[in-house]
Amino acid sequence: MTLPALFIAHGSPTLALESSDYTQFLNELGDKLPAPKAIVVFTAHWDCPEPSVTMDESHQTLHDFYGYASALYNIHYPAAGQTDVASEICALFSRSNLPHRSVQGRGLDHGVWVPLLHMYPEANIPVIAVSVDSLRSPQEQYDIGRMLEQLRHDNVLIIGSGGTVHNLRMLAQDDEPQDWAVEFDDWLGERLEQWNTRELFLYEKKAPHARTAVPSYGMEHLAPLFYAMGTADMSRTAKRLFQSYACGTLSLNCWQFGDGI
Template sequence: MTLPALFIAHGSPALAVESNDYTHFLNQLGDRLPAPKAIVVFTAHWDCPEPSVTMDDTHQTLHDFYGFPSTMYTMEYPASGQPGLANEICALFTRSNLAHQPIRGRGLDHGVWVPLLHMYPEANIPVIAVSVDSLRTPQEQYDIGRMLEQLRHDDVLIIGSGGTVHNLRLLGNTDEPQEWAVEFDNWIGERLQQWNTRELFQYEKKAPHARTAVPSYGTEHIAPLFYAMGTADMSRSAKRLFQSYPYGTLSLNCWQFGDGV
């Protein structure tokens, strides 16, 4: 069985306790997909130069945020790890001569467990987190994702967790989408659907409002998009499954890559 890859905007950590159209969509998405044997998440909240891979049998739940309701700091997502699959990921990186780091004891950051809490609330599917490197080019990020493409053909769900428009300094007081945010997302979306990597990899120069949508201090949030996209290089199909703009500018979108189930 082949599973699609996903790019999921994880939004605010408060998504963990919210009930809205997006959380309902994530609930339904988890129900719609065949149960994977494991989940691999490229997370925007783990940014380091060499790809790092969690090797643990069990994970702690990281509450890597501040200023939120106290109940959120007691929430747990007790998914297990899968060291065998983590070793396979490392072997695929080695095969491509990519330096990487196996990591133990890190835990799952909110970019991993918050969306999975809605998709798979029972936490009964093993999870492996993989870091991103925001300083690499989109082409390099895509190529790293491509190294893991074969996992999708073996019941592994690969997710890039981040956000396309993720400028926290420009959050508004209304959910009415801001025109500039929509224009940026639409530009990205058109090129995803065309699989126009030539322009997409130059989004910083070519996309409207790119500097506003993806500020220099926040490039790690769009990076998972390219990692996830790369894992569907053979089929090269993209479909937007959801889009909304809480606070007017925080893009909550989900993209499916590949021809999987």
């Protein structure tokens, strides 16, 4: 079975405790998708130069944030790992001569478990986390995703978890979307739907408000979009599934790449 790839905005860690239109969308998204045999997540909260893959039979839940309500630290997402799929990822990287490493004992950061908590609350599907490298070009990130495209045709769900607009210094007091954030997302959306990689890969120079939407200290949150997009290179179809904003600028955009839903 072939599954689409997804880009999912994981928002703030407090999303794990929220009930909103967005969390309802994530709940329904998990129900709509055929049950995958495993989930592979390119997570913005694992940013390192060498592509890294979790190679574990089980995971601890990382609470990699501070200053939130105690209830958030009591949440655990006990998803199993899947070493067979992790090994296949490593083999695909090796086939493309991409240096990489397998990692044991890292756990699942909140970029992984927060959205999955809503999509698959029973934590009954194995999960493999894969790092991103925010210093690589969008073209390189896309190409790394493309190396894993065949996994989608073997009932593996691939997710890029991050955020298209993620500038914590620009959060507003309410959820009314700020014009500049919407303009950036709309520019991005038009080119995603056209699969216009030429302009997408140059978003820093071409997109309106690019430096504000994707600041130099937050590039890792956009990177998962290109990794996920690359895994649908053969079909080259993109569809926005959801769009809203928290605190005016924190983008909760979700995209589907490839056919499936």
